[in-house]
Amino acid sequence: MALLPILRYPDPRLRKVAAKVARVDEGIRKLINDMAETMYMAPGVGLAATQVDVHKRVIVIDVSDTRDALNVLINPAIVESSGIADCEEGCLSLPGIYERVRRAQRVKVRALDRDGGERTVDAEGLLAVCIQHEMDHLEGRVFVEYLSRLKQSRIVAKLKKQDRKAG
Ligand code: NI
Numbered sequence: 001m002a003l004l005p006i007l008r009y010p011d012p013r014l015r016k017v018a019a020k021v022a023r024v025d026e027g028i029r030k031l032i033n034d035m036a037e038t039m040y041m042a043p044g045v046g047l048a049a050t051q052v053d054v055h056k057r058v059i060v061i062d063v064s065d066t067r068d069a070l071n072v073l074i075n076p077a078i079v080e081s082s083g084i085a086d087c088e089e090g091c092l093s094l095p096g097i098y099e100r101v102r103r104a105q106r107v108k109v110r111a112l113d114r115d116g117g118e119r120t121v122d123a124e125g126l127l128a129v130c131i132q133h134e135m136d137h138l139e140g141r142v143f144v145e146y147l148s149r150l151k152q153s154r155i156v157a158k159l160k161k162q163d164r165k166a167g
Contacts, residue, residue, distance in 0.1 A: 001037045004052040008163075009094045010156055015140040018048075018055045021074050024116035028058065032072050032114055035060045040067060044092045046130045048137030051093050059134040063126045071121070073111035076135055079120075080108035087129045089143045096162065097155055101146050103132045 007014050021028055031054060039047040039060055049058040061071040083105025090098045106124040109131055113119050123131055133143055144155050 001033050003041055004034050004038045006038065006042070006047075006051050006092050007053055009091070009142055009144070009159060011093075013053050014050060014093060014137070014142055016050060016055045017140045018050055018057045018138040021056050021058060021112070024074060024112055024114065028056070028074065029114055031056070031058060032060060036062075036070055036072075039092070042092050043067075044090075045126075046134045047092060048134045050137040050140070057138050059131070059138070061127065061130050061134060063130055071127075072114045073109065073121070073131070073134075074113070074116075076109050076111040076131065076138075078104075078107050078132075078135070079110050080106075082106050083124075085125065085129050087126070089129065089133055091133070091143055093142065094144065094155065094159060097144065097158065099144060099147055099151070099155075101129075101133075101143050103129050107131055 035047050035052060045063050046061040049056050057075045059073040059076060062069055081104035085103045085105040086100055088098050089101050105128060107128045109121045111119060144152055
């Protein structure tokens with residue numbers, strides 16, 4: 001396994017739309033292992049392939065306290081959604097930035113698993129929010145883009161300041 005570098009907002013590569021995975025093969029399984037390791041090390045609760053500059057429809061998520069409930073979603077599609085969740089979100093591509101975003105409270109998602117089998121996930125609360133956040137990445141969308149232009153430019157300025165401090 002290997003740790004993968006995570007793109008930082010507003011890197012233009014975060015805007016790329018990911019392509020469907022045609023076949024779940026060893027290459028995809030290696031990507032999943034590397035993404036999971038990168039997410040756990042960060043640490044974070046979710047990571048989309050887009051964030052590691054791989055533009056394929058692959059997501060890893062673990063919202064458990066025990067960090068042992070990895071969800072792998074390949075080619076995810078929301079087939080049902082309901083309710084409203086208004087959660088504070090963060091993102092490994094925007095370290096230190098937390099903002100409230102409105103999402104569906106509950107989603108039903110169809111996806112492939114790491115063996116290429118079809119699965120349906122009924123998610124609510126934090127898991128549902130996380131799935132929607134990561135699926136946005138696959139469309140080239142980052143959560144702060146739901147905020148006002150003014151807020152977005154303040155966030156970009158804050159991240160640039162962080163970068164300068166880090167040298
Ligand atoms: Ni994110």
